[in-house]
Amino acid sequence: MTHPVDEVPPAGKLLSLGLQHVLAMYAGAVAVPLIVGSALHLSSADLAYLISADLLISGIATLIQCIGVWRFGVRLPLMQGCTFAAVTPMVLIGTTGGGIRAVYGAVIVSGVGMILLAPLFGRLLRFFPPLVTGTVITIIGLSLLPVAANWAAGGQGTPGFGKPANLALALGVLVLILLIQRFAPGFWSRIAVLLGIVIGAVVGIPLGFTNFSSVSEVGLFGVSTPFHFGLPTFQLAAILSMLVVMLVTMTETTGDILAVGEIARKPVDRRVLADGLRADGLSTVLGGIFNTFPYTAFAQNVGLVGLTRVRSRYVVAVGGGFLVLLGLIRPLGETVAAIPAPVLGGAGVVMFGTVAAYGIKMLAKASLTGNNLLLVAISLGVGLAPTVVPTLYQQFPGWFQVIAGSGISAGCVVAVLLNLLFNHLPSGRGREPEREITGDTSAISSPAQPG
Template sequence: MVENSSKSRSVFNVDGVPSLGKAAPLGLQHVLAMIVGNVTPAIIIAGVVGLNSPDRTLLVQMAMFIAGIATLIQLYPIGRVGSRLPIIMGVSFAYVPSMIAIGAQHGIAGIFGAQLVGGLVAIVVGIFIKPIRKYFPPLVAGTVVFTIGLSLYPIAINYMAGGVGAATYGSFTNWGIALITLTVVLFCNQFAKGYFKLASILVGIIVGYVIAIMIGIVNFTPVAEAAWIAIPRPLHFGIEFYPSAIITMVIMYIVNSVQAVGDLSATTMGGMGREVTDEELSGGIIGNGVSSVVASFFGGLPTATYSQNVGIVAMTKVVSRFVLALAAGLILIGGFVPKFGAIMTTIPQSVLGGATITVFAIITMTGIKLIIQDELSGRNVTIVGLAVALGMGITTVPQSLELFPDWVMMVFGSSPVVIATVVVFTLNIILPKKSLADEKAEREEMEMKEG
């Protein structure tokens, strides 16, 4: 009996329920790791679609609300919905390039309509993940992640300069604040220990924010106008359906489902020392799809598993669902407090740019690490190179598609991720499989014939 009681309170057991004093700091650690990445996409999209101050606050508020709900669904499944694994969910940067393209053309309602259909597709992918998993090896998933990282760089640079359209865009003040923020992030990440290292991005934002307040470029009016408590408002932003936007988002949801395979696998292998089961993969992807469908009605943007929190689980081996449920509770509380969301929207764009460019760089390097899990044979190098070249190249020169129908521009000319995904997926299927050994044998055979 003593052994069972002890085990049930262990932070290293998935069903362990440790004391609140022990679990709370560990849960807060997860909140600190995800909070910036969770609210920043909402701030970016709010700027793109031109939301007013109250609606910007609401979009950030709903980012917290849906992240908490999505995490709880994963921790405590309902039937086949959820993985029952210790993972944190949140709004994903991976969707940002596509959402920017959709939002610029169809508005915020167009994003939520495409997200609704994308979430339904993710549910279908989750149901059939076992047979289709083989079509998305590290080479394919890595190329997609790599392209996502590259496509986010202009966003970070524009933010560092002060934000597109800002009267002070490109000023020394904006660049100075951005570079100070970046320096603090790098210092904490490389030289600090404990919470300062873990929350390096948050520390950088706080320092940059304080400096911005001191020089008088922060407007606190939205905070004063925001209420203390508010409940989510269904369909406040509306839902509209546009075929081109839906196609773009569906592709992204399929890609994100494949990325979830990697995060769920890393959680079980790193935290529990075992392979992830097909049931856990299926439940995790279905859970994300359900969360996104629900989010589309409440104004929450698309969610995904958070790799930084996966890293914490793998590093600490703390897999207690109770610990992560506390984190989800804190995140959820933020969804009911508009003043929290309002404070987030007052952070200058130069501060966000200085902090998030490191996140985008890590996304890019994660893609590279995935790619090199497969052999860098001539075949694979060709596939990756063409996918990235066409994806980045066409979207850098969008006028190259101006004679095509509008839907072609929307689907293929707005986000390099879509083109790269289609190209790498197709070429990986149709090109003959050749390893480095096969290519070496071909060269030797050619030499023998010539001799």
């Protein structure tokens, strides 16, 4: 029988579900080129060029990841976009004398490094049992919830941030998605997020939130050409900082791949993981060539797969096709960009919360007693600390901020190391080994068990 991951839904469902994935990730996809381009004081025309290039390569990266080309691609429903982990290092590289050409040189080298190291990361899969994976996925979901909250308030730094009207629109979208999910029949409940976003954007027109005036002001086509800003330069310091980012990105992508494998009920082995990481590396190399940045899986779309219960990779591949069109046909991109941030915020609460819920579901497969309970507690604390206090590590060196400043990566590293300490080293074996929960609840009974 065909696995649900490999099923191809009818054309109508493919298009609507694929568009839903695009709307869910669009704001995050264009945020990185906007932040980096603004920090490098690029012109408005160059900013628009960066966004078009980003959307085009995001679509190509998604197609590579979902469809697969030889040993490149995890062949699971994963949507790709620029990683936020690379923003700070790229801004530092671009503003301290290297310029944007040094950024792209470092991006290309880091992508090659990801391709070469992918098999090694695949061999580390045994160090990601449900205890570690569930912890990491929970951290991913909880770390992204502040992003949804910022969107709901209108977007960090925008005039009127936090106005009651912004939060009311976000709440309305959230409630609408819940009502559609609960009461709409069959297929309509599966596109609850899409309907919520579209209806929210339409309602925002008379309220002054949605403005499509920019759609008619742009040209019809925008084609990205290789090395638009000049040939890349290769500076050692820039390359080393981006290689650190590459390790962080590979760690985050590993968590996303394991999460979507769990949701899709298609276990990920080390070869599949290596194929997915190798695809990230190839997409990052393409990003450096076509004037954009490193790529990774987007967690909000992982949550959307769990929310809709549609596990077909071809649905997400169609979303990748939409991204390619958005990158080439400028009015389409401007139309999607006009969706108000509060609308995305209401949908983001649902999607990011779903990611965290799946992490908790995976933790239910592990025995949370003794050392294992301590592992989860410390990992969550370390992972959420920079999310709660974003300036926590601002006095530390840049390389340390790259690793510890990403709560997802920091929490993942701590979870893996504590799992090695408690469950793999000889001194830890035999005391508190991780046990899979079965129908016999005696396996989890312990004086240390809460409640």
